[in-house]
Amino acid sequence: MEYLSKECHDRLAAELNRLISVEYPQVKDALSEARAQGDLSENAGYRAARTAQAKMISRIRFLQNVLKYSRVIDTDSLPK
Numbered sequence: 001m002e003y004l005s006k007e008c009h010d011r012l013a014a015e016l017n018r019l020i021s022v023e024y025p026q027v028k029d030a031l032s033e034a035r036a037q038g039d040l041s042e043n044a045g046y047r048a049a050r051t052a053q054a055k056m057i058s059r060i061r062f063l064q065n066v067l068k069y070s071r072v073i074d075t076d077s078l079p080k
Contacts, residue, residue, distance in 0.1 A: 001069055001070070002070040003073050004070045004072055005075045006072055006074070009070060009072050013067060016063040019063070023056060027052050027056050028053070030045075030049045031046070031052075031053055033049075034046040
């Protein structure tokens with residue numbers, strides 16, 4: 001279980017939403033363009049796009065798990 005402040009939780013949620021709605025579709029488009037170029041065995045752009053896609057999926061899953069198993073705490077109510 002992760003204990004997060006409200007600010008940290010909101011920041012991670014915003015990053016997750018940005019990755020899913022903005023950046024991942026761009027990576028998918030780049031992969032489609034690289035695939036359309038032909039021979040995949042000698043296509044460095046395709047390999048780079050696949051690597052970027054794998055990293056993006058990994059980060060998305062990580063953030064989803066952190067947010068799923070996190071608990072938001074109020075830092076103002078904690079003892080000093």
